[in-house]
Amino acid sequence: MDAAHLFDHPADVVARRLIGATLLFHDVGGRVVETEAYDATDPASHSFRGPTKRNAPMFGPPGRAYVYRIYGLHWCFNVVCDASSAGSAVLIRALEPSHGVEGMRQRRGAAPFPALCAGPGRLCQALGIGEAVNGARIGPFPLEIKSADAPVDVVQGVRVGVRHAADVRRRFGLAGSPFLSRPFPPVPGSQVAVICA
DNA sequence: GTTCCGATGTACT
DNA sequence: GTACATCGGAACG
Numbered sequence: 396m397d398a399a400h401l402f403d404h405p406a407d408v409v410a411r412r413l414i415g416a417t418l419l420f421h422d423v424g425g426r427v428v429e430t431e432a433y434d435a436t437d438p439a440s441h442s443f444r445g446p447t448k449r450n451a452p453m454f455g456p457p458g459r460a461y462v463y464r465i466y467g468l469h470w471c472f473n474v475v476c477d478a479s480s481a482g483s484a485v486l487i488r489a490l491e492p493s494h495g496v497e498g499m500r501q502r503r504g505a506a507p508f509p510a511l512c513a514g515p516g517r518l519c520q521a522l523g524i525g526e527a528v529n530g531a532r533i534g535p536f537p538l539e540i541k542s543a544d545a546p547v548d549v550v551q552g553v554r555v556g557v558r559h560a561a562d563v564r565r566r567f568g569l570a571g572s573p574f575l576s577r578p579f580p581p582v583p584g585s586q587v588a589v590i591c592a
Numbered sequence: 593g594t595t596c597c598g599a600t601g602t603a604c605t
Numbered sequence: 606g607t608a609c610a611t612c613g614g615a616a617c618g
Contacts, residue, residue, distance in 0.1 A: 441602095449603075465610065466611050467601045504613095516612060
């Protein structure tokens with residue numbers, strides 16, 4: 396799949412479309428079940444205050460990886476998108492493991508199967524993603540994302556762990572998936588929307 | 593089941 | 606010094 400076709404769109408659009416896609420790094424990975432959208436107009440985004448040495452990939456071309464360290468020890472993996480709006484990216488928060496599960500287990504220790512990739516730090520540990528992946532092109536091997544081949548039900552909610560723009564619903568998930576980093580709120584009216592990808 | 597804590601890179605006040 | 610797009614384990618009920 397052509398990277399621009401997949402990624403050169405607003406972060407919200409890419410975040411929604413990536414649900415159900417398959418992410419692989421060195422043939423290890425699985426189906427994307429949870430994402431979050433960030434862009435330069437968003438106070439919760441690393442790009443909000445303009446380019447820095449750390450966030451430089453966010454201001455580069457779409458279809459590249461932005462990998463950063465959080466809280467001094469975990470890695471988080473983002474996909475840069477939207478060439479017309481510099482500083483846009485999608486955080487991949489959780490996968491449904493399907494490829495190279497034994498390697499994941501070795502890197503993740505005694506984590507139970509549903510938690511192998513349930514969280515941005517966890518999935519980076521499971522796939523062996525670290526600083527070396529920062530700025531890497533997505534597709535071809537070793538870093539690949541293949542869009543979903545069938546429509547999926549997508550739920551939407553507020554992002555995890557952000558204090559700025561806490562009411563903005565830019566978190567997307569695969570409806571009913573047991574591989575989410577945490578559940579989406581159980582239908583308090585307008586809190587959850589179902590979208591067909 | 594929940595809450596609290598420690599690990600400690602990077603950007604900002 | 607403080608906040609942060611986090612996780613795993615200990616301590617608790």
